[in-house]
Amino acid sequence: ATAQTSYHEGFGPMLPGFAYAPFGDLQAAREMIGPHTAAVLIEPIQGEGGINAASEGFLQGLRDLCDEYGAVLIFDEVQTGAGRTGHLYAYQGIGVVPDVLTSAKGLGSGIxxxxxxxxxxxxxxxxxxxxxxxxxxxxxxxxxxxxLEVVDDPAFLEEVRFKGRILKNALALIADRVPGSEVRGEGLLLGLDLKDPELARQVFERCLDEGVLVNLVAGTTVRLAPPLTVTRAEIRYALDTIRAAIDDLVGVPVGVSAARPQPAAVA
Incomplete structure (x- = not known):
């Protein structure tokens, strides 16, 4: 189903009938969906695409279009499910209910x-x-x-959301260090988009060298998806590693924003 051609290699011929609309563009989707549409398949938060959350109203708009034309709304929650966003499934935090949902990865915790x-x-x-x-x-x-006996527990999911907020807020301070960069995602599925493929690659490699397992997605985004049981000490270590990498590679200590120069003194 994916539009990423790199994932098509070696698996052809691909199942025909898929058409692709830009993620978050409801007008483009509206122009493509009609009586001929069997289903709409989407990740509520894109994973391999760069940890992109849907824009306000986009998923509800797709729900409305599917209801209008009798199409099935399918959420791919392979990455976002099983507690990853701080909800058992991401749709529960978004408030848009799909007709079909796919799940894997964290559902078996390695199995x-x-x-x-x-x-x-x-x-x-x-x-x-x-x-x-x-x-x-x-x-x-x-x-x-x-x-599910562990993850499907309100207290456990609240802890995931809490740790996610700590990590996201700290990453946002690091992102201030690199002009144009940003942090996206929910819970413990976060992406630090550095907007620079070479810088992102070097930060990614530095993390691996220091024992911090991250991934590089969409060319410029360092993806963080730690175990839901990650400790706060482990979060601090990961943040220290990323902070030090940015400091070394960009050259200005974290906390001094290169995007906000100080005004010159006027005598």
Whole structure:
């Protein structure tokens, strides 16, 4: 389904019928969606695309369009689900309910597993209608059960939101150091967009050298998606590492904004 051609290589021929609209552009989506549309598939927060949250009203607009034309609204919550944004699934914090939702990654906490959830009227398959060699295997199901017993707890999710706010606010102070940079995301799915591919690559490599596991997405964004159980001490270490990397590579200590020069004295 993805529009990123790098993910198409080696997996062709691709399933036909997909058309792509710019993320966040409701007018463009409105021009493409009609009676011919079977479904709209979207990440509520883009992951590989650079940790981009949907603009105000965009997802609700898609919900309205799908209702108008009888299309199915599908949320890809492979990255945003299982507590990652501080809600069991991101749609719960957004307030827009999809018809179908996909989940994986954190759902098994390292054990390979995937799931598709659907409203009853769209659930074409019932138990026993479809099987595969490894589908629904007991180990994966036990892992999912164990994960949900921890993650699906209001106190745990509040802690994720709290740690996410700490990390996001601190990253915003670091972003002030680099003109034009910004921080995006929710909970413990955050991106520091440095707007400079070379600087982002060097910060990414410095983090890996110091034992801070981050990723580089969309060319300029350092993605932080730590374990939901990350400690505050580990958050401080990650921030110290990123702060030091920016300080070394940009050349002005963090806290002194290169974007806001001091006014000259007038005698």
């Amino acid at each position: 390979p597993v995937g799931a598709v959830m659907a409203k009853e009227e769209y659930a074409a398959l019932t138990a026993g209608n479809h099987g595969s060699t490894f589908g629904g295997n007991p180990l994966a199901m036990a892992a999912v059960k164990a994960v």
